[in-house]
Amino acid sequence: MTHCDVLVVGAGPAGIAAAATAAEAGRRVLLIDDNPAPGGQIWRGHAGSAGAGQPHSAPYTKWAQSLIAARVQLLSATRVIDRPHQGVLRVESESGSADICFDRLVLATGARERFLPFPGWTLPGVMGAGGLQAMVKAGLPIAGKRVVLSGSGPLLLAVAANLHRHGARIAGIFEQASLPLILRFAASLVAQPGKLLEGARYRLQVISTPWRASAWVTRAHGEDCLQSVTVHSGSGAREIACDYLGCGFHLVPNLELPRLIGCAIQDGFVRVDSAQQSSVSHVYCAGELTGIGGLDKALVEGEIAGLAAAGRSTAHLARRRNRALQFARNLDRAFDLRAELRTLPGPQTIICRCEDVRFSSLQDAHCVRAAKLHTRCGMGPCQGRVCAPATAFLFGWESDSVRPPILPATVRTLARHCESVAPGTIES
């Protein structure tokens, strides 16, 4: 069994900062990540020559160098599937499965987009806003393509600017939040002019593109793939032809692993103390898991978690952390979802994409468990990662319990480890 002093899960900004910081403090650190290369979502595609000149590339270069200098061992394309015992995580990759033993654990599993169902959202060509950006970073040719961006959050403008730079024709940006809320959010950034400037720069890059607040896509049209969308705004409904729709409603944390380990959750995020320690001792959480706050929050929380896991003081980072937490709270308020979005699905709209469970068949259920038992909602391969945040918003359902494997695993992996479930019952 592999052993390390500090195991870090997730090689985005928070995980990289935690791993490098703990290793610089003399600990043996293993960093594991689901993605093919480190960087998380914001730094996706930065590893290698393609990264130069991209936004936020300077901090990536600095931290990537720290990882190497501090001799952090990195396992990419490796996913955590279980926690068989306390102090052990089970992982699987293309080369098989392994158990990793650790003294301290830092979870930095990041966030995913919140998707809200509307008629046509399952058509090929409809993606998350961040999803479309990730695909373009992964090589999807976007030059000359007509793109509509919709949903909520600062990501929309950032994606618009990035896709525009890659030659996309941005046909419109539609933000569900109201203009007064967004202006109040912008005013709250006066103390952080860097963030204000970043937003302004993104807007200037796509200044000729219509941007509307209190507006959202109500329907995607097409036979076998997307052809156009209907947009609702103050001036009524109109149809816009497009090749891609990037539609995401801000972000939700990837809580599966912290919940499996037993970390207490409060208001939708992992509850941590000022040293990023969760309710489970020796388990630290950093980045989007503790509140959606972006790059600065992830880096400072990662540093704190890395220092704390190495037994060092973190007091000198408290002010930076508080500022980042205030930013996260402001984001939450500004991009809170409006109630009208609950009326988007029609009776035939698919809510659970894995099992093709439609809105009409969920209306009589009263909780996630009942929906699972009667319809298989949330029981497909994504295990509710897409539909659970949607049903939480649509119906007010709380998440169900998390059970291993938390990601689909091969039968070979399950069979290899099943003696740990029932000793002596299976002959090798």
Next chain:
Amino acid sequence: MSRQAATRADQDTIALTVNGREARVRAGASVAVAIVSAGVPCRISVSGEPRAPLCGMGICMECRATVDGTPHVRTCQLAARSGMTVVTG
């Protein structure tokens, strides 16, 4: 295109097959990009709908396809390699 430029283009792109047809993507691209570029859905849903990537980051499982004989591979999390055989649906 000059021969030199053509050679450079070959070095910068990867050729793989998607449903028996050659697909080319830039070096470093994901298998999901190869499938989308080929204009075919990644999978057919349980009620018969064509599906393509949604999240682009390994969460939604919509990009599952069979790669070199292994079924249910999340193709958005897998870098394309020369000579790969991808079967969708």
